[in-house]
Amino acid sequence: MTEYLIALATLIGIQTLLALGLNLHYGITGLVNFGHVAFYAIGAYSSAILSVTLGWPPVAGLLVGVCLAIAASLLIGTATLRLREDYFAILTLGFSELVRLFLTNARGLTRGVLGISDIPRLASIGGVPSSHLYLLLVVATVAAAYAICEVLTRSPLGRTLRAVRDDDVAAASLGKDVLAFRLTALAVGAAIAAVAGTLSAHYISYVSPDQFTPEITFYAWMAMIIGRPGSMRGALLGTAILYTVLEGTRFAKDVAPGLGAPQVAAIRQVVIGLGLIVLTVWFRRVGARRAV
Amino acid sequence: MLADLVHLSVTGLLIGSLLALGAVGLSLTFGVARFANVAHPDFMMLGAYATFALNVLAGWPFGLAAVAGVGLALLVGVPIARVAYDKLPVTSTVQLLIISIGVSFVLRHLVLLLFGSELFQYAVPLQRAKVFGPVRLTPNQMATILTALVLALALHLLLSRTKLGRILRAMADNPVLCQIAGVDVERARIAMWVIAVLSAAVGGVLLGLNLVIQPNMGWDLIIPIFASAILGGIGNPYGALGGAAVIGLAQEWSTLVIPSVYKEAVAFTVMALCLLFRPRGIWGAK
Numbered sequence: 001m002t003e004y005l006i007a008l009a010t011l012i013g014i015q016t017l018l019a020l021g022l023n024l025h026y027g028i029t030g031l032v033n034f035g036h037v038a039f040y041a042i043g044a045y046s047s048a049i050l051s052v053t054l055g056w057p058p059v060a061g062l063l064v065g066v067c068l069a070i071a072a073s074l075l076i077g078t079a080t081l082r083l084r085e086d087y088f089a090i091l092t093l094g095f096s097e098l099v100r101l102f103l104t105n106a107r108g109l110t111r112g113v114l115g116i117s118d119i120p121r122l123a124s125i126g127g128v129p130s131s132h133l134y135l136l137l138v139v140a141t142v143a144a145a146y147a148i149c150e151v152l153t154r155s156p157l158g159r160t161l162r163a164v165r166d167d168d169v170a171a172a173s174l175g176k177d178v179l180a181f182r183l184t185a186l187a188v189g190a191a192i193a194a195v196a197g198t199l200s201a202h203y204i205s206y207v208s209p210d211q212f213t214p215e216i217t218f219y220a221w222m223a224m225i226i227g228r229p230g231s232m233r234g235a236l237l238g239t240a241i242l243y244t245v246l247e248g249t250r251f252a253k254d255v256a257p258g259l260g261a262p263q264v265a266a267i268r269q270v271v272i273g274l275g276l277i278v279l280t281v282w283f284r285r286v287g288a289r290r291a292v
Numbered sequence: 293m294l295a296d297l298v299h300l301s302v303t304g305l306l307i308g309s310l311l312a313l314g315a316v317g318l319s320l321t322f323g324v325a326r327f328a329n330v331a332h333p334d335f336m337m338l339g340a341y342a343t344f345a346l347n348v349l350a351g352w353p354f355g356l357a358a359v360a361g362v363g364l365a366l367l368v369g370v371p372i373a374r375v376a377y378d379k380l381p382v383t384s385t386v387q388l389l390i391i392s393i394g395v396s397f398v399l400r401h402l403v404l405l406l407f408g409s410e411l412f413q414y415a416v417p418l419q420r421a422k423v424f425g426p427v428r429l430t431p432n433q434m435a436t437i438l439t440a441l442v443l444a445l446a447l448h449l450l451l452s453r454t455k456l457g458r459i460l461r462a463m464a465d466n467p468v469l470c471q472i473a474g475v476d477v478e479r480a481r482i483a484m485w486v487i488a489v490l491s492a493a494v495g496g497v498l499l500g501l502n503l504v505i506q507p508n509m510g511w512d513l514i515i516p517i518f519a520s521a522i523l524g525g526i527g528n529p530y531g532a533l534g535g536a537a538v539i540g541l542a543q544e545w546s547t548l549v550i551p552s553v554y555k556e557a558v559a560f561t562v563m564a565l566c567l568l569f570r571p572r573g574i575w576g577a578k
Binding site for chain 1: 322327328330376380381382385386387389390391393394395396397398399400401402404405408409514515518522551553554556557560563564567568571
């Protein structure tokens, strides 16, 4: 039971990083990012490829993943952030599906649907089990990311980002370079997602394309909406609530024994869809922006 | 080489007609309802599965099943769109975007629950391709291209020659002014969803006829369909027809140089470049 709780806490910690980054994108800056999972996938696969195929230390994978995610976010951002928010949403969603397409088909690099296994795990030190140490590492990372996001939000930069979110024309007329501010927020959030990817790869020791479906993005959206967009503490709490509930649905099989694993998975997805709709309508804060 | 090019061009136009049937409705709703309906390609899937259920499970002849299947898709799709997009108390585009993601999740996975993840095909006889010089087309393929053209023409006439068309174009232009002028906005929106779901469902039936039927058949086309609508200029349904032809051809021609699994990347790149340099679409003003 302790091991299970530790595993759940580790999962929640890693997913919190995604919600924090997304909150920086949408909650603070107003960027409708529907492809957050792409940055997570980039981090995870960078770590997997560098540590397994090339045998480099985990830190190398981490750094390369972060750099690639930042580069990708800047590329996407420059192309679309000047336009209406729905274009950015579609482009990011498309980008995340393309990343998955690439991971599935570039077999020489990613081993396709087989995925990459035997990614080195953290060794146990001095009799403390590695799962406990890893949870500590994850918690420390979440604390650091949380601190970065809070500081960013409260700093003059955060004020400008919120101004850009609430009225980009006014911000621009005050001499703020709206695109540069948006790109900064986008890059920081993407980097945090890449870190989450590295943590996940070295934790489950296996990556495959089906871990990086759009569901991950929309779980982060749900977590952020539950916690109220714009609140970093909310992102923490929202992720904890969401994943505890989602884990609970795993026991649905025990309640309704007639259902197979695919049916339970499908029901979960239906619940996610309904959840997105209900939460979006319920928590009006999502709609606090001006209608375009 | 030339034969390859001809063959790819024909396939490209075929794919383009299927994309067009998805893109025209998307473009219309993007213009009038003013949000990107991510669940739009899933209305195609609804049409395909409704037809499949009547054709294979109930044993109806394909033609009858297709017509009734499109009707069934309308009966399911239009109320869903009305409730999710028109009736919920929302205040912003972003909420509608997220809701449409939710609708897409629900539709695809309900179908998965009902029918399973198996790949299905209609019960239609195998056809021999007809040869016209270097071009080979089966009757089904010809019917697909013809249907896309007829539907596009019908939509063009509807938008340009009828009162409803005038209202829809006016709503895309300025919804507030429309309401002030006494236009029955509610009725016009119902008509808009009927047109959108109808064209998508017809596209879905043909998609199932040319490829396979599976729950993600619409979702998988989300990039090329949006690319077609954006290339044609959002809110410009006939532009979407041209956009779809360009995307279909670009995807097929690209297979001469890059592996065919990356076709979607081509659609994505064209979409990104178009947004960067001509955000109003290739036919629109700069």
